[in-house]
Amino acid sequence: MAAQTKGPGGKQPTINDVAALAGVSKKTVSRVINRSEFLTEKTRAAVEKAIEQLGFVPNPQARALAFRRNFLIALLHDNPNAQTVLNFQRGVLDAIKDSDLALLVRPVDRGSDKLLDDVRTFLEKQRPIGAMLLPPISENDDLAALCEDLGVRYVRIGSAPLDDAKHCISSNDREVVAEAVRGLIALGHRRIGFVRGPVGFRSAAEREKGFLEALAEAGLTLPAELNAPGNYRYTAGIEAGEALLSRADPPTAIFCSNDEMAAGVMSVAHSKGIKVPGELSIIGFDDSPTATHIWPALSTVRWPIREMGIRAAQTLVPDFLSPGAKADDEGNVLPSTLVERQSVAAPPGR
Amino acid sequence: MAAQTKGPGGKQPTINDVAALAGVSKKTVSRVINRSEFLTEKTRAAVEKAIEQLGFVPNPQARALAFRRNFLIALLHDNPNAQTVLNFQRGVLDAIKDSDLALLVRPVDRGSDKLLDDVRTFLEKQRPIGAMLLPPISENDDLAALCEDLGVRYVRIGSAPLDDAKHCISSNDREVVAEAVRGLIALGHRRIGFVRGPVGFRSAAEREKGFLEALAEAGLTLPAELNAPGNYRYTAGIEAGEALLSRADPPTAIFCSNDEMAAGVMSVAHSKGIKVPGELSIIGFDDSPTATHIWPALSTVRWPIREMGIRAAQTLVPDFLSPGAKADDEGNVLPSTLVERQSVAAPPGR
DNA sequence: GGCATGCTGGACACCGGTATCAATAATTGC
DNA sequence: GCAATTATTGATACCGGTGTCCAGCATGCC
Incomplete structure (x- = not known):
């Protein structure tokens, strides 16, 4: 009936x-739906049969209302590197796959002066359980404060710990950059150029620190004329390449703070007839698709972005995930790795 | 009180x-919230003042429950090209910015034999108003049928109309590819190679049609030995490049069905010392970041993907958007455009 | 056999909105 | 000026779940 x-x-x-x-x-x-104890096996079976028979799926909105919390987590980003965002997204989705959670993706405009208002409106409207902040907006302390204020959990993804461990997933970029540069030095490079990231970016600062660290260890310094400004864009790489490679005494290797700029430097080298890696070694950072698509393929640093996505989910909502409720304090620094391809060799004289 | x-x-x-x-x-x-008519200006003002004062934001879950529909639209994709997905996403978000809608992003695995079950579960669980299918999964008729079945609106994004106009946003890829190839012929190219997309992909078939059309117009044909298989991946471009450029009579130009494969062909040319564009012209498709990052910069076809995102939203949920409720039948074919960069020139002999 | 105890399962209120429909206020016609 | 008409507002049920709290029943104990 x-x-x-x-x-x-x-x-x-x-x-x-x-x-x-x-x-x-x-x-x-x-x-039955919520796996409560205190149920006879018989009752449970009967209900499950009915659920099966009807193809019943609980209405998430109703649950959200009754539970007084929804099952959404938000991913906020303003990232020029699409692959990074998508890989991170994949990691998060892998982690929440068997949970009741869903992922809301929200690109924002970090340049806008309404950034905070935008995010506030979004969070108030959607009321996600938690938010994930991808770099570079993860470096914005006001955003973190806003989440705190609104009672929305958050994690910040960064190149170095920005906050206490429970709010931060990071990688050891500095160390790996240093390792890469040590490699260049070991090959015999002495004049090594550097293309910086944008001013005020933590990620850029970390990469620079690693670079300088390795030079210092070898008793080398970075001459001002080999230190080029940049902003993570291809065109900045072009400009830096022009500046560094037009010199009478060009560097024999250049470390670029990301792959796009490395691609720009590489283009300049090609158009000037400078052989890579024979006459010039280049290293990038990110291991973006660009790194493998340019010729010769770029040696670079691979950021464990997918793993960071998984870890971010585990840190943000451990109570919604079944087994991997990891909360080990120091486990939130994940290792970046050096990827050696064809853009590095010994300098000409050796 | x-x-x-x-x-x-x-x-x-x-x-x-x-x-x-x-x-x-x-x-x-x-x-007041729902902008009903039949309200005194005085009442409305009083309520709005109270809303303002309290910082009230309606709970979307409660609204969804009462309205018997939520305000979510889903973006389903399995796209190797991250930039495409993100640009499309941006377009959609631009379109729904001032509405009550939110966007749920869902990557799927087109290879999985559980694809349909996955999507069904997702749709039943989240019950979005509508779903957007990005290529290549937009070509899957079973998915469209599933949406129909579940009463979820859908639009399919494709290279050519796949369905009736109200379910399909597409671009005129065939024409633009033909235009590009006509350009090559006008420059004097006669031996033009082709690197195909994956078998069974509508997008690949369209590009091939455009290519052959232009050849036919000029009384040319595509010799079997210049017709290389591909799968949209960089490595396929490498293989195709090896096959085509190792011949005694290599083509003077190669059209690649996407940018990644073009990058592969370009790498092979570089490593064989073949000058691009002096000795070999290359054209790609997508205008992905790769197209500008490789050297020389790649001439390619730009897909109006962001505009397609906007149009997709307007087609899917016109009733939720304020003014741009466009539903003009034939307006859903958007123009791709040829982007000329540095990878094309006249063939050696001219 | 009667009673305390521990499990189960149900009645009912509630989460924060919207729909229905009747009640009330404002306007109009004559 | 009064009834008829129309515009505006409110009382109450309801959307589809969950929490609270209590009743019913089987069991163990004396």
Whole structure:
């Protein structure tokens, strides 16, 4: 007698339909859905059969309302590197796959003076359980404060710890950059150029620190004329390449703070007839698709971005994930790795 | 006397709080929120003042429940080209910015035999108003049928109309490819190679059609030995490049069905010492970041992907967007454009 | 056999909005 | 000036779940 409209275009069955079919109350069905204890095996089986039969799927909006919290997490980003965002997204989705959570993606404009208002409106409207901040906006302390204020959990993804461990997933970029540069020095490079990232970016600062560290260890310094400004864009790489490679005494190797700029430097080298890696070694950072698509393929640093996505989810919402509720304090620094391709060799004289 | 817990960590004010403060019923507040007519200017002002004062933001879950539909649209994709996905996403978000809608992004695995089940589960669980299918999964008729079945609106993004206009946003890829190839012929190229896309992809077939069309117009044909298989990946470009450029009679130009494969062909040319564009012209498709990052910069076809995102939103949920409720039948074919860069020139002999 | 105890499962209120429909206020016609 | 008409508002049920709290029943104990 229960109206069980089903099938194409029809209404979705509700918990009441299930309860009626199984001959129990809706609360009992609710218990089954939420895996409550205190249930006879018999009752559980009956309810599960009814659920199966009706193809019942709980309405997430209703659950959200009743639970007084929804099951959304937000990913906020303003990243020029699409692959990074998507890989991170994949990691997060891998982590929440078997949970009730869904992911809301929100690109923002870090340049806008309404950034904070935008994010506030978004968070107030959607009320996600938590938010993930990808670099570079993860470096914005006001955003973190805003989340705190609104009672929204958050994690910040960064190149170095920015906050206490429970709010921060990072990688050891500085160390790996240093390792890469040590490699150049070991090959015999002495005049090594550097293309910086944008001013005020933590990631840029970390890469620079690693670079200078390695030079210092070898008793080398970075002459001002080999230190080029940059902003992570291809065109900045072009400009830096022009500046560094037009000199009478060009560097024999250049470390670029990301792959796009490295591609720019590489283009300049090609157009000037400078052989890479024979006459010039180049190293980038990110391991973006560009790194493998340019010729010769770029040696670079691979950021464990997908793993960071997984870890970010585990840190943000451990209570919603089944087993991997890891919360080990220091586990939130993940290792970047050096990827050696064809853009590095010994300098000409050796 | 009304309890207005506000501020950090406090509860969000509800419609009841607003009603109490404004001295009206909750239904009236609801009317204000939903811009109902039949409201005195005075009442509206009073309610709006209370909303403002309390910083009230309606709970989307509660609205979704009461409206019997949520305000989510889903973006389903399995796209190797991250930039495309992100640009499309931007377009959609631009379009829905001032609406109540939110965007749920869902990567899927087109290779999985559980694809349909995955998508079904996702749609049943989240119950979005509509779904957007990006290529290549947009070509999957079963997915479209599934949406239909579940009563979820959908639009398919493709290289050519796949369905009736109200379900399909496409671009005129065939024509633009033909235009590009005509350009090569006009420059004097006669032996033009082709690197195909993956078998069974509509996008690949369209590009091939355009290519052959232009050849036919000029009375040319594509010799089997210049027709290389591909799968849109860089490595396929490498293989195709090896096959085509190792011949005694190599082509003087190669059209590649996407940029990544073009980058592969370009790498092979570089490593064989073949000058691009002096000895070999190359054209790609997509205008991905790779196209500008490689050297020389790649001539390619730009897909109006962001505009397609906007149009997709307008087609999918015109009733939720304010003015741009365009539904003109034939307006859903958007123009791709040829982007001329430095990888094309006249063939050696001319 | 009667009673305390521990499990189960149900009745009912509630989450924060919207729909229905009747009640009330404002306007109009004559 | 009064009834008829129309514009505006409110009372109450309801959307589809969950929490609270209590009742019913089987069991163990004396």
